[in-house]
Amino acid sequence: MSQLKPISHLDNNPSTPGKFKMDKSPYIHRLRWHSSLAKLAFWFFIFLGLILFFFLHSFSSSPPSDLSRRSLRTSIWGGPAWEKRVRTSARVRSRNGLSVLVTGAAGFVGTHVSAALKRRGDGVLGLDNFNDYYDPSLKRARQALLDRTGVFVVEGDINDSVLLRKLFDVVAFTHVMHLAAQAGVRYAMQNPGSYVHSNIAGLVNVLEVCKSANPQPSIVWASSSSVYGLNSKVPFSERDRTDQPASLYAATKKAGEEMAHTYNHIYGLSITGLRFFTVYGPWGRPDMAYFFFTKDILKGKSISIFEGPDHGTVARDFTYIDDIVKGCLASLDTAEKSTGTGGKKKGPAQLRVFNLGNTSPVPVTKLVSILERLLKVKANRIMLKMPRNGDVQFTHANISLAQSELGYNPTTDLQTGLKKFVRWYLNYYSSNGKKSAG
């Protein structure tokens, strides 16, 4: 009997030394057949028990890693009403408008870019997984803001290729503004897997879906000034070396730029990478220094300010969000069409990388002084030697390429931008006293 074959095969396998000494009478044979079955069942249940144990254990360990939190998250989507919302949100309302899928739409830059696109009549659909890297209630508040402007944010992960393909089935997006990422330089030491999950696997998934979409969209995505790493030539130009990342975060962004090259080369995807320089402003990210310095100064808590070797200045080319948004929109507007169809390249396609910075680095000590003045509270400063945590001592953007190709021209200095941030912060966190900055 064919069913017996695997068993007899198992029987011939000398897994226990005594097995082959047994009598081969039919009765004994049946007994042996039953005992093998019982053994199989026994080991099967032990195996099942072990799987169950590890499964439950991974749930109960606290706190769960960011990666596990992400992968456990399920999104609810689909159905005619959902598709209608998707279509309505992505509908273009101006002549020659774009139809843009914005990933990371409930993030800091994603919210501002989505709102700006919608305001000028482009079709916008958001996608965000609402992970809890920082307070998700802030992301929900941004979502509510977008909802009021007519942007629907679908809850889902960029690694979910079924969802992404579905979105492209429903809407023929002309552009993808890919901003979903695991951000933060220092957190990469705590949760490296989350960077691989979002910035490597997630990006590949987005590129895979875009390459097979018909028509292929043009892609603009967020790289980072951190790719310059240990580069000491200032200001940082797109032509400078970027092969010495100082953090895993930077390494994943650099890897993203290389993968962009590959997808452009093989599939004809039009891709533009934007190296953002320390973006700040209203609705910002609570994991960034200007944000948690504000919170801690107001609470009377001490703040650690990093300094370089020999008390060297640590400085950043802080860039205001409105300037970044202009750079993002200009990148979308100047993006050429992808050239592939059916997953095949038909001709050379555009591949670009731009610095989007402010061109005027400011020491972190000066940032703190501005905050003190705006908040009318003296900070309790603790000067600390910069820990080896992925930080670099300074950043400074050369923006001449973005100026000539995109017409990018940042106009907001740190004092002006922080004033707007502080106004937003006080208003957002003081309203009814319920919210807290974490």
Ligand SMILES: O=C(O)[C@H]1O[C@H](OP(=O)(O)OP(=O)(O)OC[C@H]2O[C@@H](n3ccc(=O)[nH]c3=O)[C@H](O)[C@@H]2O)[C@H](O)[C@@H](O)[C@@H]1O
């Ligand atoms: O430009 C970029 O590409 C990057 O900008 C920021 O990274 P970073 O410039 O390190 O911004 P913050 O984390 O806000 O730090 C700003 C400055 O404050 C300093 N710092 C930070 C934390 C702290 O406790 N003390 C302190 O002095 C840092 O060394 C840095 O010089 C973002 O967090 C990254 O996601 C982004 O990719």
